[in-house]
Amino acid sequence: METILEFLVAAFLVTAGIFGIVGSYGLIKLNDQMSRLHAPTKATTLGVGGVLLASMLHAAAFEKYFSYHELMITLFLFLTAPITANFIAKVHIHREETRDTMPEAGGDDHWATHDTPEDEERRHAAQTPPEED
């Protein structure tokens, strides 16, 4: 029984390591900026997830207590990783793209990153009906 559990912990660690390496390799291999952003966000999910699972399993199986704060690490990662990715994507849109190179913004005029104070004023004026004298 102990051996099986040990194998399981090792398997989780190895899988996590593989996904971590693939994530880092993706950073070198992928050839455009936006695609490169995909690689690290992936390493955080399964790469870190595997280590945390292994840690919880190890605590429960060999150290005779249940450990939960790994769940918190997962939660905080899931809260922060999309935000950093989003900010890097926004920087890319700011520096490399213009309104014309971007795809259509659904029914709206443009994407929020390209918004200017003039746009905001225009929207505001459209929403509030003109005052009557």
Next chain:
Amino acid sequence: MKLIWRLFPHPFLTLLLTLTWLLMVNRWSLNSLVFGFLLGVVIPFVTQPYWPNRPNLRRPLKIAEYILVVLMDIIQANIIVARIVLFKPNADRRPNWITIPLELKTPEAITALAGTITMTPGTLSADVSDEGHALLVHCLDAPNPDAVRDEIKQRYERRLMEIFE
């Protein structure tokens, strides 16, 4: 009744903070429960001006189902992305922007959808349109962008609609 709302402006946040504290302490004891609850009462009360509206959770139990679906997708899609990174030459890959028209209205729901899209590998939410009616998503490899869009709408947006609206 009014006094209770005053004291607990965000009951969900109170519950969540208590639970977070318990999990952080990592060992069950009455002490940490009481202290966690104390934090859960004080923090929402003090930060109340920043949260004028209470998010409207219509079916909180559906959240569990949603989390399970997303976790399964993350594992599956991680393998797909690893395959793309390792074996697909850059010339064959079709990176693509796709626009997802949004039916969700509340900012909480749209944030949850954007976060989900980023965490599920292969797609990355990059921007929202100026009036919040569309989401810009970048795909690592999407020969057929319409299929990706429909899948996101079907799998995630529909479920979030049930939870939030």
